[in-house]
Amino acid sequence: MQEKIVQLLYNAADYISGQQISESLGVSRQAVNKAVKSLREKGFEIESVTNKGYLLRNTPARLCAEAVMCHLNTKLIGKKIIVLDTVGSTNDYLKSLGSKGAEAGTVVIAREQTAGKGRLGRVWDSKRDDGIFLSLLLRPELSPSEISAITPLSGLAMCRAINDFCMLDSRIKWPNDIIVGKKKLVGILTEMSAEFDKVEFTVTGIGINVEHTSFPDEISHKATSILLETGRHIDQNKFVAAILNYLEQELVMNRYRLSGQSVYDYKDLCATIGRQVTFTKGGRNKTGMAVNINNSGELEVMLSNGTISTVNSGEVTVQGIY
Numbered sequence: 001m002q003e004k005i006v007q008l009l010y011n012a013a014d015y016i017s018g019q020q021i022s023e024s025l026g027v028s029r030q031a032v033n034k035a036v037k038s039l040r041e042k043g044f045e046i047e048s049v050t051n052k053g054y055l056l057r058n059t060p061a062r063l064c065a066e067a068v069m070c071h072l073n074t075k076l077i078g079k080k081i082i083v084l085d086t087v088g089s090t091n092d093y094l095k096s097l098g099s100k101g102a103e104a105g106t107v108v109i110a111r112e113q114t115a116g117k118g119r120l121g122r123v124w125d126s127k128r129d130d131g132i133f134l135s136l137l138l139r140p141e142l143s144p145s146e147i148s149a150i151t152p153l154s155g156l157a158m159c160r161a162i163n164d165f166c167m168l169d170s171r172i173k174w175p176n177d178i179i180v181g182k183k184k185l186v187g188i189l190t191e192m193s194a195e196f197d198k199v200e201f202t203v204t205g206i207g208i209n210v211e212h213t214s215f216p217d218e219i220s221h222k223a224t225s226i227l228l229e230t231g232r233h234i235d236q237n238k239f240v241a242a243i244l245n246y247l248e249q250e251l252v253m254n255r256y257r258l259s260g261q262s263v264y265d266y267k268d269l270c271a272t273i274g275r276q277v278t279f280t281k282g283g284r285n286k287t288g289m290a291v292n293i294n295n296s297g298e299l300e301v302m303l304s305n306g307t308i309s310t311v312n313s314g315e316v317t318v319q320g321i322y
């Protein structure tokens with residue numbers, strides 16, 4: 001109910017009375033008073049004036065589920081949002097909720113991760129309040145071999161959200177990074193739980209560097225943040241809502257599959273194409289020119305002998321980037 005009250009107050013041009021709120025939500029005046037009290041405790045500045053009602057002066061600066069929800073425009077993604085102060089890894093937390101039956105579209109966001117992870121057991125730097133650490137649970141009706149579209153579609157959504165909301169020119173470094181210039185702003189990690197030929201659920205984790213002014217030595221040459229790139233602090237609740245809106249557009253509307261249009265859009269935003277890349281295949285290092293992303297989301301590389309080698313996952317070093 002709290003998110004509905006926030007939505008009513010947010011969309012109201014003027015004061016809105018407690019009576020009006022209780023009528024439109026079908027709850028008692030007492031319940032409205034109680035909800036307003038707890039919203040204030042969460043950081044919503046809600047003014048109340050006798051005979052006039054309530055007015056929303058400000059939403060919280062910190063991440064807050066109700067503040068994200070009042071900017072959402074989705075049918076599935078973000079219908080349930082859990083904001084945690086601290087957690088080991090939002091992906092691990094959501095996977096455990098997933099195995100207990102959590103609904104598709106559930107989102108977990110944390111202010112800090114103590115065991116944030118990248119691919120292949122790597123660490124994701126997750127210092128308190130510097131980044132947004134977000135995971136999304138989906139239950140697509142796909143076979144395990146078909147879920148490979150989820151990371152590229154999420155990358156596309158992230159790139160659009162960043163460019164639109166932060167006015168940046170971010171691009172996708174195949175397969176799972178969003179970069180600005182030559183530096184990494186976002187990392188994406190999709191995991192799944194599956195039985196034989198059916199996916200039970202997927203969890204897509206997205207780590208976004210937001211407020212960092214510096215990074216640990218090991219990554220300082222290749223990491224950047226929204227603050228470093230724009231010099232501005234963003235409204236994180238609005239930004240998360242923009243991300244979820246774009247994720248719904250790319251993932252849900254495309255039914256978790258790469259459409260011709262999404263491959264076209266991905267290629268348009270992909271910084272890897274047209275560059276010299278090095279990758280490992282069959283235990284051997286290979287180098288060539290990245291020439292295409294095919295309809296399965298794989299990277300096509302033209303080797304020096306003119307043959308095309310297809311790369312479907314793993315590490316690719318891109319000359320001039322990292």
Ligand code: BT5
Nearest residue numbers: 089090091116117118119122124125134187188205207223
């Ligand atoms: C990724 O892995 O880029 C996927 C990162 C996913 C993180 C999210 S946060 C929410 C959710 N919960 C989790 O526990 N994880 C997900 P990979 O491509 O393997 O890149 C990892 C490498 O990026 C590291 O080995 C570092 O070199 C570098 N790195 C680590 N932290 C970084 C940061 N904050 N910004 C930029 N680069 C970073």
